[in-house]
Amino acid sequence: MTIMHAIQGRHVRVAVKGDLDLKTAEPLRDALDKLVDRYRDKNLVLDLTEVEFVDSSGLGVILGRYRRLSSQGRQISLTGVKPSVRAVLELAGVDSIISIGGDPVRGQTATPK
Amino acid sequence: MNRVEMRFLSLADNVGLARIAAAALAGQANFSIHDIEEIKVAVSEAVSNAVIHGYENRPDGWVELTMELDESGMTILVEDWGVGIADVEKAREPAYSKDPDRMGLGFVFMESFMHGLEVESTLGQGTQVRMRRFVTLSVSRDAQ
Numbered sequence: 697m698t699i700m701h702a703i704q705g706r707h708v709r710v711a712v713k714g715d716l717d718l719k720t721a722e723p724l725r726d727a728l729d730k731l732v733d734r735y736r737d738k739n740l741v742l743d744l745t746e747v748e749f750v751d752s753s754g755l756g757v758i759l760g761r762y763r764r765l766s767s768q769g770r771q772i773s774l775t776g777v778k779p780s781v782r783a784v785l786e787l788a789g790v791d792s793i794i795s796i797g798g799d800p801v802r803g804q805t806a807t808p809k
Numbered sequence: 810m811n812r813v814e815m816r817f818l819s820l821a822d823n824v825g826l827a828r829i830a831a832a833a834l835a836g837q838a839n840f841s842i843h844d845i846e847e848i849k850v851a852v853s854e855a856v857s858n859a860v861i862h863g864y865e866n867r868p869d870g871w872v873e874l875t876m877e878l879d880e881s882g883m884t885i886l887v888e889d890w891g892v893g894i895a896d897v898e899k900a901r902e903p904a905y906s907k908d909p910d911r912m913g914l915g916f917v918f919m920e921s922f923m924h925g926l927e928v929e930s931t932l933g934q935g936t937q938v939r940m941r942r943f944v945t946l947s948v949s950r951d952a953q
Contacts, residue, residue, distance in 0.1 A: 718857045719821040749828075749846075751853040752914040780846040787921055788914055 699727050708738045713746040716754025725757045732764060740765060745776030750784050762794055773797070811837060811878045819860045819870035819889070827856045827874050827887075834876050835883055839944045847922035848883065848942055854915040855887035855938045863891030863936055882924070882943040890935040897928050 697714030708731050714720060732740060740761060744750075750758075762772050775797030777785065785791055813834055817823040828849040835845045856872060864870035875886040894900045901916040920926050925941035 715825060717821075717853055718824045718860060749849065749853075751850050751857065752918055753853075753857055755914065780843070783846070784850060784918070787918065 697724060699724065701731055703735065703738070704741075706738055707741045708732075708735045709741040709743060711743040711745065715749040716747055716757065717749065717751050718753040721753040721757050724754070725760065728757070728761050729764070732761065732770075736768075739771040739773070742772065742774050743776050744774055744778070744781060747776075747781060748778065750781045752788075755784060755788055755790065758794070759788075759790065771795075810880075813874075813876045815874045817872055817874070818868060819864040819866075819872055819891075820868050821857075821860060823872065824853055824856045824860065827872075828852045830874070831876060831885065834878060835942075838878050838883060840883075840942075844942065844945070848885075851919045851922045851940055851942075852885060852887070854918050855885070855940065858915050858938070859887060859889035859891065859936065862894070863889035865892060867891075882941060885923075885940045885942075887938045887940075888935065893932040893934055894928070894930040894936055895932055897930050901928065 697712065697716070697720040699710055699712050701708055701710045703709075710728065710731065712724065716724065728740070742758065758772070758774070765772050773795040774785070777796050782791075782796065785796065790796075811834065813830065815827070815830060817826065831852040832845050832849050835848050840848070852874070856874065859870075859872045860866065863872075870889060870891055873886070873888045875888075877884045901920070903913055903917050916926070916928070919938070919940060923940040924943045927939045928936065930936040
Protein backbone atom coordinates (compact mmCIF):
# COMPACT_ATOMS: atom_id res chain seq x y z
CA MET A 697 0.00 0.00 0.00
CA THR A 698 1.19 3.49 -0.76
CA ILE A 699 -0.37 6.79 0.12
CA MET A 700 0.24 10.28 -1.23
CA HIS A 701 -1.25 13.47 0.13
CA ALA A 702 -1.79 16.97 -1.19
CA ILE A 703 -3.25 20.07 0.37
CA GLN A 704 -6.15 21.45 -1.62
CA GLY A 705 -7.75 24.47 0.01
CA ARG A 706 -9.47 23.35 3.19
CA HIS A 707 -8.82 19.69 2.45
CA VAL A 708 -6.04 17.17 2.81
CA ARG A 709 -6.49 14.85 -0.13
CA VAL A 710 -5.00 11.41 0.44
CA ALA A 711 -4.65 9.05 -2.50
CA VAL A 712 -4.42 5.44 -1.37
CA LYS A 713 -3.12 2.63 -3.56
CA GLY A 714 -3.54 -1.03 -2.62
CA ASP A 715 -5.89 -3.31 -0.72
CA LEU A 716 -7.26 -2.15 2.63
CA ASP A 717 -7.21 -5.20 4.86
CA LEU A 718 -5.63 -6.53 8.05
CA LYS A 719 -2.11 -6.10 6.68
CA THR A 720 -2.52 -2.48 5.64
CA ALA A 721 -4.97 -1.25 8.30
CA GLU A 722 -2.37 -0.27 10.87
CA PRO A 723 0.04 1.61 8.58
CA LEU A 724 -2.91 3.38 6.96
CA ARG A 725 -4.33 4.36 10.36
CA ASP A 726 -0.96 5.69 11.51
CA ALA A 727 -0.40 7.65 8.31
CA LEU A 728 -3.88 9.19 8.36
CA ASP A 729 -3.65 10.08 12.04
CA LYS A 730 -0.39 11.89 11.42
CA LEU A 731 -2.00 13.94 8.66
CA VAL A 732 -5.09 14.62 10.77
CA ASP A 733 -2.87 15.85 13.60
CA ARG A 734 -0.59 17.84 11.33
CA TYR A 735 -3.31 19.71 9.45
CA ARG A 736 -5.71 20.50 12.25
CA ASP A 737 -7.83 22.94 10.27
CA LYS A 738 -8.37 20.67 7.27
CA ASN A 739 -10.96 18.12 6.30
CA LEU A 740 -9.88 14.75 4.94
CA VAL A 741 -10.62 13.44 1.46
CA LEU A 742 -9.69 9.81 0.84
CA ASP A 743 -9.17 9.11 -2.84
CA LEU A 744 -9.82 5.39 -3.31
CA THR A 745 -9.42 5.36 -7.10
CA GLU A 746 -6.60 2.81 -6.82
CA VAL A 747 -8.16 0.71 -4.08
CA GLU A 748 -9.59 -2.54 -5.42
CA PHE A 749 -10.46 -4.21 -2.14
CA VAL A 750 -11.72 -3.22 1.31
CA ASP A 751 -12.80 -5.53 4.11
CA SER A 752 -13.89 -4.78 7.68
CA SER A 753 -10.30 -4.10 8.77
CA GLY A 754 -9.95 -1.34 6.18
CA LEU A 755 -13.44 -0.13 6.88
CA GLY A 756 -12.58 0.17 10.56
CA VAL A 757 -9.76 2.57 9.72
CA ILE A 758 -12.12 4.78 7.70
CA LEU A 759 -14.78 4.77 10.40
CA GLY A 760 -12.23 5.37 13.11
CA ARG A 761 -11.00 8.50 11.27
CA TYR A 762 -14.62 9.58 10.80
CA ARG A 763 -15.08 9.40 14.58
CA ARG A 764 -11.88 11.32 15.27
CA LEU A 765 -12.62 14.07 12.78
CA SER A 766 -16.30 14.36 13.73
CA SER A 767 -15.39 14.88 17.35
CA GLN A 768 -13.31 17.87 16.21
CA GLY A 769 -16.03 19.29 13.95
CA ARG A 770 -14.16 18.15 10.84
CA GLN A 771 -15.23 16.00 7.93
CA ILE A 772 -14.03 12.98 6.01
CA SER A 773 -15.22 12.10 2.53
CA LEU A 774 -14.43 9.39 0.02
CA THR A 775 -13.90 9.70 -3.69
CA GLY A 776 -13.04 7.36 -6.54
CA VAL A 777 -14.91 4.48 -4.92
CA LYS A 778 -15.14 1.36 -7.10
CA PRO A 779 -18.39 -0.65 -7.18
CA SER A 780 -16.89 -3.61 -5.30
CA VAL A 781 -15.65 -1.29 -2.55
CA ARG A 782 -18.93 0.62 -2.50
CA ALA A 783 -20.81 -2.65 -1.86
CA VAL A 784 -18.82 -3.17 1.35
CA LEU A 785 -19.28 0.47 2.42
CA GLU A 786 -23.02 0.31 1.81
CA LEU A 787 -23.45 -2.98 3.62
CA ALA A 788 -21.87 -1.38 6.68
CA GLY A 789 -24.01 1.75 6.30
CA VAL A 790 -21.00 3.97 5.78
CA ASP A 791 -22.70 5.76 2.90
CA SER A 792 -25.27 7.16 5.35
CA ILE A 793 -22.66 8.98 7.44
CA ILE A 794 -19.76 9.66 5.09
CA SER A 795 -20.02 11.44 1.76
CA ILE A 796 -18.99 9.11 -1.04
CA GLY A 797 -17.78 10.86 -4.18
CA GLY A 798 -20.54 12.04 -6.48
CA ASP A 799 -23.33 10.54 -4.39
CA PRO A 800 -26.39 12.29 -5.84
CA VAL A 801 -28.57 11.47 -2.82
CA ARG A 802 -26.50 13.71 -0.62
CA GLY A 803 -26.38 16.33 -3.35
CA GLN A 804 -22.74 17.00 -2.82
CA THR A 805 -19.43 15.84 -4.08
CA ALA A 806 -16.43 14.54 -2.19
CA THR A 807 -14.12 16.46 -4.49
CA PRO A 808 -12.61 19.37 -2.65
CA LYS A 809 -13.36 22.83 -3.97
CA MET B 810 -15.00 -30.34 -9.39
CA ASN B 811 -11.84 -29.25 -7.65
CA ARG B 812 -10.44 -29.12 -4.16
CA VAL B 813 -7.68 -27.00 -2.67
CA GLU B 814 -6.16 -27.25 0.77
CA MET B 815 -3.79 -24.63 2.13
CA ARG B 816 -2.06 -24.29 5.47
CA PHE B 817 -0.37 -21.06 6.43
CA LEU B 818 0.87 -19.16 9.45
CA SER B 819 -1.39 -16.68 11.25
CA LEU B 820 0.18 -13.65 9.62
CA ALA B 821 -1.65 -10.60 8.31
CA ASP B 822 0.27 -11.08 5.03
CA ASN B 823 -1.55 -14.36 4.51
CA VAL B 824 -5.03 -12.77 4.51
CA GLY B 825 -4.42 -11.47 1.00
CA LEU B 826 -2.85 -14.75 -0.05
CA ALA B 827 -5.96 -16.65 1.07
CA ARG B 828 -8.43 -14.42 -0.74
CA ILE B 829 -6.41 -14.45 -3.95
CA ALA B 830 -6.35 -18.25 -3.85
CA ALA B 831 -10.13 -18.27 -3.27
CA ALA B 832 -10.66 -15.89 -6.17
CA ALA B 833 -8.49 -18.02 -8.45
CA LEU B 834 -10.43 -21.15 -7.59
CA ALA B 835 -13.80 -19.40 -7.90
CA GLY B 836 -12.66 -18.22 -11.32
CA GLN B 837 -12.72 -21.85 -12.48
CA ALA B 838 -16.49 -21.95 -11.95
CA ASN B 839 -19.31 -19.86 -13.34
CA PHE B 840 -19.10 -17.12 -10.76
CA SER B 841 -19.43 -13.54 -11.91
CA ILE B 842 -16.77 -10.96 -11.06
CA HIS B 843 -19.24 -9.52 -8.58
CA ASP B 844 -19.64 -12.96 -6.92
CA ILE B 845 -15.88 -13.40 -6.74
CA GLU B 846 -15.43 -9.99 -5.11
CA GLU B 847 -17.90 -11.01 -2.42
CA ILE B 848 -16.20 -14.38 -1.89
CA LYS B 849 -12.90 -12.53 -1.46
CA VAL B 850 -14.39 -10.35 1.29
CA ALA B 851 -15.83 -13.38 3.11
CA VAL B 852 -12.51 -15.27 3.00
CA SER B 853 -10.62 -12.17 4.08
CA GLU B 854 -12.91 -11.79 7.09
CA ALA B 855 -12.68 -15.44 8.13
CA VAL B 856 -8.88 -15.55 7.91
CA SER B 857 -8.56 -12.15 9.62
CA ASN B 858 -10.70 -13.48 12.49
CA ALA B 859 -8.41 -16.49 12.83
CA VAL B 860 -5.35 -14.24 13.01
CA ILE B 861 -6.79 -11.52 15.27
CA HIS B 862 -9.12 -13.46 17.52
CA GLY B 863 -8.14 -17.12 17.15
CA TYR B 864 -4.45 -16.53 17.71
CA GLU B 865 -4.75 -13.03 19.24
CA ASN B 866 -2.21 -11.75 16.68
CA ARG B 867 0.33 -14.43 17.54
CA PRO B 868 2.26 -15.12 14.32
CA ASP B 869 2.98 -18.81 14.95
CA GLY B 870 -0.47 -20.37 14.72
CA TRP B 871 -1.64 -22.43 11.77
CA VAL B 872 -4.67 -21.55 9.69
CA GLU B 873 -6.14 -24.05 7.27
CA LEU B 874 -8.16 -23.04 4.24
CA THR B 875 -10.01 -25.80 2.44
CA MET B 876 -12.00 -24.93 -0.66
CA GLU B 877 -14.12 -27.22 -2.76
CA LEU B 878 -15.81 -26.52 -6.04
CA ASP B 879 -18.72 -28.63 -7.21
CA GLU B 880 -21.45 -28.30 -9.83
CA SER B 881 -23.53 -25.87 -7.81
CA GLY B 882 -20.99 -23.74 -6.01
CA MET B 883 -18.08 -23.44 -3.66
CA THR B 884 -17.59 -24.50 -0.06
CA ILE B 885 -14.93 -22.80 2.03
CA LEU B 886 -13.66 -23.97 5.38
CA VAL B 887 -11.36 -21.77 7.49
CA GLU B 888 -10.01 -23.45 10.58
CA ASP B 889 -7.73 -22.38 13.39
CA TRP B 890 -6.52 -24.02 16.59
CA GLY B 891 -6.49 -20.87 18.66
CA VAL B 892 -8.32 -19.72 21.76
CA GLY B 893 -11.83 -20.33 20.43
CA ILE B 894 -14.95 -18.21 20.84
CA ALA B 895 -16.82 -18.22 24.16
CA ASP B 896 -20.19 -17.22 22.72
CA VAL B 897 -20.53 -17.81 18.99
CA GLU B 898 -24.00 -16.28 18.75
CA LYS B 899 -22.81 -13.08 20.38
CA ALA B 900 -19.70 -12.99 18.20
CA ARG B 901 -21.91 -13.09 15.12
CA GLU B 902 -23.77 -9.96 16.18
CA PRO B 903 -22.70 -6.64 14.58
CA ALA B 904 -20.41 -4.40 16.61
CA TYR B 905 -19.07 -7.24 18.74
CA SER B 906 -15.45 -6.21 18.98
CA LYS B 907 -13.03 -5.19 21.70
CA ASP B 908 -11.08 -2.94 19.35
CA PRO B 909 -12.68 0.49 18.76
CA ASP B 910 -11.24 0.60 15.25
CA ARG B 911 -12.79 -2.74 14.38
CA MET B 912 -16.49 -2.65 13.75
CA GLY B 913 -17.29 -6.26 14.57
CA LEU B 914 -18.61 -6.68 11.05
CA GLY B 915 -16.60 -9.73 10.04
CA PHE B 916 -19.36 -12.28 10.50
CA VAL B 917 -21.94 -9.82 9.12
CA PHE B 918 -19.96 -9.60 5.89
CA MET B 919 -19.52 -13.37 5.75
CA GLU B 920 -23.25 -13.93 6.24
CA SER B 921 -24.24 -11.24 3.76
CA PHE B 922 -21.85 -12.21 1.01
CA MET B 923 -22.22 -15.98 1.25
CA HIS B 924 -25.24 -18.26 1.03
CA GLY B 925 -24.59 -20.17 4.21
CA LEU B 926 -22.37 -19.81 7.25
CA GLU B 927 -21.71 -22.25 10.06
CA VAL B 928 -19.41 -21.50 12.96
CA GLU B 929 -18.19 -24.12 15.40
CA SER B 930 -15.86 -23.19 18.20
CA THR B 931 -14.51 -24.72 21.37
CA LEU B 932 -12.70 -22.64 23.95
CA GLY B 933 -9.04 -23.47 24.01
CA GLN B 934 -9.29 -25.69 20.93
CA GLY B 935 -10.12 -23.44 18.00
CA THR B 936 -12.74 -22.39 15.51
CA GLN B 937 -14.13 -23.71 12.24
CA VAL B 938 -15.94 -21.40 9.84
CA ARG B 939 -17.72 -23.11 6.95
CA MET B 940 -19.21 -20.99 4.18
CA ARG B 941 -21.07 -21.88 1.02
CA ARG B 942 -21.58 -19.81 -2.10
CA PHE B 943 -23.88 -21.04 -4.85
CA VAL B 944 -23.38 -20.21 -8.47
CA THR B 945 -26.35 -18.02 -9.28
CA LEU B 946 -27.55 -16.45 -12.49
CA SER B 947 -24.35 -14.53 -12.82
CA VAL B 948 -25.09 -13.31 -16.34
CA SER B 949 -28.18 -11.42 -15.20
CA ARG B 950 -26.40 -10.10 -12.11
CA ASP B 951 -23.56 -8.78 -14.17
CA ALA B 952 -25.96 -7.15 -16.58
CA GLN B 953 -27.54 -5.08 -13.82
